[in-house]
Amino acid sequence: MGNFIVKYGGILTVFFLLNTTLSCAQKRSELTMWYDRPADSTIWEQALPLGNGRMGAMVYGIPSCEKIQLNEETIWAGGPYRNDNKKSGSALKTIQSDIFAGRLAEADKLANQTFFTKTHGMPYQTGGNILLRFPGHEQYQNYYRALDLERAISLTQYTVNGVTFTREMFVSFADDVIVMQITSSKKGQINCELSYDNESEHRIFKTGHSLVLEGKGSDHEGIAGQIVYQTHTAIQNTDGLVDVSDKKIDVKGATRMRIYISMATNFKHYNLLGDDPFTQAADRLYKAMSAHYPSALKRHTGIYARQFQRFKLRLGEETNQVDQPLQARIANFTKTQDPELVALLAQFGRYLLICSSQPGGQPANLQGIWNSSMSPAWDSKYTININTEMNYWPADVTNLSHTQYPLFEMIKELSESGKETAQTMYNARGWVAHHNTDIWRVTSPIDFAAAGMWPSGGLWLSQHLWEHYLFSGDKIFLKQAYPIMKGASEFLLSALIQHPAYSDKDWLVLSPSISPEQGPLSAGVTMDNQLCFDMLTRTAKAAEILGVDGLFKDSLLMTAKRIPPMQIGRYGQLQEWLEDLDDPQNKHRHVSHLYGLFPGNQISPIRTPELFEAARNSLMYRGDFATGWSIGWKINLWARLLDGNHAYEIIQKMLTIADQNHPEGRTYPNMFTAHPPFQIDGNFGLTAGVAEMLVQSHDGAIHLLPAIPDRWKEGAVQGIKARGGFEIELCWENGRIKKVVVSSSLGGNLRLRTASALRGKGLQTVNKVQSNPLLVPATTPAAMISPNANLKGNNLQSYHEYDVPTVPGGKYTFSGL
Secondary structure (H helix, E strand, C coil), X not given: CCHHHHHHHHHHHCCCCCCCCCCCCCCHHHHEEEECCCCCCCCHHHCEEEECCCEEEEECCCCCEEEEEEEECCCECCCCCCCCCCCHHHHHHHHHHHHHCCCHHHHHHHHHHHCCCCCCCCCECCCCEEEEECCCCCCCEEEEEEEECCCCEEEEEEEEXXXXXXXXXXECCXXXXXXXXXXXXXXXXXXXXXXXXXXXXXXXXXXXXXXXXXXXXXXXXXXXXXXXXXEEEEEEECCCEEEECCCEEEEEEECEEEEEEEEEECEEECCEECCCHHHHHHHHHHHHHHCCHHHHHHHHHHHHHHHHCCCEEEECCXXXXXXXXXXXXXHCHHHHCCHHHHHHHHHHHHHHHHHHCCCCCCCCECCECCCCCCCCHHHHCEECCCHHHHHCHHHHHCCCHHHHHHHHXXXXXXXXXXXXXXHHHHCCCCCCCCCEECCCCCCCCCCCHHHHXXXXXXXXXXXXXXXXXXXXXXXXXXXXXXXHHHHHHHHHHHHCEECHHHCCCCCEECCCEEECCEEEEECCCHHHHHHHHHHHHHHHHHHHHHCCCHHHHHHHHHHHCCCCCCEECCCCCECCCCCCCCCCCCCCCCCHHHHHCCCCCCCCCCCCHHHHHHHHHHHHHHCCCCCHHHHHHHHHHHHHCCCHHHHHHHHHHHCCECECCECCCCECCCCCEECCCECCHHHHHHHHHHHHHHEECCCCCEEECCCCCCCCCCEEEEEEEECCCEEEEEEEECCEEEEEEEXXXXXXXXXXXXXXXXXXXXXXXXXXXXXXXXXXXXXXXXXXXXXXCCCCCCCCCCCEEEEEEECCCCEEEEEEC
């Protein structure tokens, strides 16, 4: 597994720009976020994000005092630690007995006493700010600032007394430093003072031509802060004077100047510190400043663009809304229904994923990589009962598979640290993780029982390994991932217990657990059952593909048969618990029992129509409005329910302005999505949801335009990926496919499912079972249905299905009738 980075990191160097173009190519303005005023220095959600995976910067664009808020992915509180409670193993059976007997208050009390400690995870922390003061720039005209999503560059421009000042900034993917170039239209007009602003324990000193800040991650919940980081800043100019003192840098009379910012920490590994931040930061700074600026800029944009340009999107007819400042476009969306804004927000999610998750680094956390606080909401950790997983939903489908490698590495590390937790807390083999972790890869429960007593975090994360295999067909990857999947399954084989109330059915359940994040403690909750079934059957399939562990595979399949099937309750709903306890008035943000619909594939309109209807009923009961990330999930769920108009209604609820006057809004002026406060998973959920409305490949075929809303009667998408190693270019008019081009990297049977008929060479009417193993879904156990359920049917349209035999490297073109 450690070879993930070795094997895949080099892929970035061979990605190529797509040569084909959409029938209506995007103009630059469609992928530019622009504003006619600077950010408020007190409102972080107005600043614009830049990043290269390892470092992040928020740019405010203030003429008189520019503010650049800094992040580095390994600046966290605390240091390597564990939080396993040694009392848990001996208390486990008592807690389980209390749950089975209905003594839930007693179970909750004992779990809190024996499964939890005073340590609940370390916060991700800001690297502070750099301030640039420009005397005399308080009064300005012709203001413009923008973020160019095609090049990952921010721009600020304004005029003072007839002189135009321009600031161009990027976080280099090539040189791994932050660079800002400032120019004036008249000679010698730049005068500024640069200083640091930092809340951490720190010191500032001069070394050579650089101003250095050395900071420290804070102590937290009894864990001493051990992260040490340094920020090195230097200025390169063509004229004027530069004076570096022990507290600031002064620039006088410059015409053009460049600011270089380099950051490094002592972090080596989740359980090891010791790197030298001074040497790393100084070396990167020296190399970057030695490079020719135009060449450095070109290398940066080239590396970034080779990732971003692999996916193109147009939704609906073009409008003139791109001529409006972005904040106004968001505020007016309910009136304009601007399709270009939806496409921009979807592409912004891809931009954020590229900029916060790159091979060799840390995965995107609760805020990606951008955080202005020493104690952010929920510590900006990795919440693995939905949020971390949602961060990576767009990765494979929108052609950004490589951004998952930090996630895969974290899963590997959790499988290492989670072995001790499984043994200590559950007397079990394999590995386990609960609902939250941090950079130190702790795996024990945190917070309190009704929110944190959930042993399925590792099960959900492991599904990303299998899903990536389905998209890539890479057996080398699967071989590296298999030990992790096997360890998660071994935990189930030793931790699942028979539910005494259902001994006649021989059901095995996980307990203690919860349905995230809804207590009380329970046994056999629906999401756990769905995850257990996926974990066991997918690991068995991986073993079969790899030709290993025959007896182990058989034990996995035998155990999977004893997992409780999904149940449809008295209200016609998909039950969230083993018992029929759902309340139709419950509007909770979590819809955990719908995992089997999305991102799972156990619920299907074709294979399991009753469960499909029950899932829709449950989602209707929960309602449409929710926190930002929950809205992101619901877009995907309605897409899987093949209801494009309802999915679009949820998108409308996301595209409401969130500011000091609209606390109920869900999109901030800089397009970060609001829980509130900011959580990046809402952005990633929306991006994945838009893709899911256009192409689905989880249910035995590649379904084209499965959930296209009436608002998007015409449009095009290019570079969207499907399971089986297929890449698709698609355009449509009047809601019907006009043309589709499918590229096959692996060969094998291509099955297309469409609402409208297709024509083209190689199309065959489907008359056999799916022969492509990467497109075959698992067989879902039959549901148990309450006699009071009163199901009414789904009334879905019929579809055309075609098989096409493909070869590796083949390209196949079809048109609509």
